[in-house]
Amino acid sequence: MTPGRQFCAISLLLLAAGAHLPAAAGCSRPIIVPASATGQSVTINGAQVGGMIPDMINQLGVKIGCTFHWSPVPRQRLESMFIAGSADLMVAATQVERRDQAGVFVPVVEARPTLISVDFNRPSIHSVADLLERRQLRVALVRGYDYGPAYQQMIKTLTSQGRLYLEPDVRTVARMLADAMADVTIMPASGFIGALPGDARIEGLAGKLRIEPLDELPWIPTGIYLSKTSLTEADRTLLQRALVASVNSGVWWQAFKRYYPSAVLIDNTRPIEAAR
Incomplete structure (x- = not known):
């Protein structure tokens, strides 16, 4: 429409x-x-x-x-x-x-915030705890997004682990996933997918996404x-x-x-x- x-x-x-x-x-x-x-x-x-x-x-x-x-x-x-x-x-x-x-x-x-990636080969991630244990995964998040105490604590831990990128908007995060500069992000899938149209670099991601709910991040x-x-x-x-x-x-x-x-x-x- x-x-x-x-x-x-x-x-x-x-x-x-x-x-x-x-x-x-x-x-x-x-x-x-x-x-x-x-x-x-x-x-x-x-x-x-x-x-x-x-x-x-x-x-x-x-x-x-x-x-x-x-x-x-x-x-x-x-x-x-x-x-x-x-x-x-x-x-x-x-x-x-x-x-x-x-x-x-x-x-x-x-x-419902979910873990979003384009990698279908790695083992599934079901919780924030799982994500924090997978130290090889680089995480890109939108600066200013907030999904509650568990999310904020996760940000602190990822920062201390040296693998967190805080970016100004969803499209920047999507470009990082498309260019393999980051491995995963967290947000409602509707917000991520809704930001893709109009940018040729990331439009093709819509049909390639792996979306995984995390136990600690409810509705x-x-x-x-x-x-x-x-x-x-x-x-x-x-x-x-x-x-x-x-x-x-x-x-x-x-x-x-x-x-x-x-x-x-x-x-x-x-x-x-x-x-x-």
């Missing part, structure tokens, strides 16, 4: 869900949303931010009288801006404790944080109610299925039972 048709489909989905949304009250000012590339969920083209999540949020804004100012930033800087109170929203974010201190979280889907809520400091209580409440209503109506999961093939979502992305 072309971006234009995807945007029209998003508009129709939210129109159908309009009865579930709060009446348009309007935000008190434009909402500041820095964003980094995340598969087809958030795409960056120069200074332009696009993809499923910006399309959904912009259309939601039309319904409730809010506008959003998007800007591309590296993933690690995005989190620093949000925690410092210079960003109103943090999108495509996993729920972790330190972010909960800075924002109110609205879950959109659940995602984790992924969604949108609303700042507790930069947003007024009225704006935050309006946005939270609108987001929760749209998630519970099912339109966000329908949007995921429009932007991602079902084979990409299976076993690593699933709908939230109910947002709150």
Whole structure:
């Protein structure tokens, strides 16, 4: 589906869900949303931010009288801006404790981080512990991604072992796997595969991936944080109610299925039972 048709489909989905949304009250000012590339969920083209999540949020804004100012930033800087109170929203974010201190979280889907590689010859890896024992494997991760305490402890151990590369985005990690500069990465497969189109060096990886769940990295809520400091209580409440209503109506999961093939979502992305 072309971006234009995807945007029209998003508009129709939210129109159908309009009865579930709060009446348009309007935000008190434009909402500041820095964003980094995340598969087809958030795409960056120069200074332009696009993809499923910006399309959904912009259309939601039309319904409730809010506008959003998007800007591309590296993933690690995005989190620093949000925690410092210079960003109103943090999108495509996993729920972790330190972010909960800075924002109110609205879950959109659940995602399962997995071990991703292009090597089908090595023995299977079933856990982070297995990975840490395979010291010959070089690991490339996206700087700023966080899948909980076990993931953060793994980063510390891999760093001490001298075989961790922290990179600014998914495409850089994919190029490292394609060029045999790294052996494995960890993230939801939908985010990795969604970043491949449009780059001739890595597009061919999609059909060659080995995807392995790791015992210590379970399903984790992924969604949108609303700042507790930069947003007024009225704006935050309006946005939270609108987001929760749209998630519970099912339109966000329908949007995921429009932007991602079902084979990409299976076993690593699933709908939230109910947002709150």
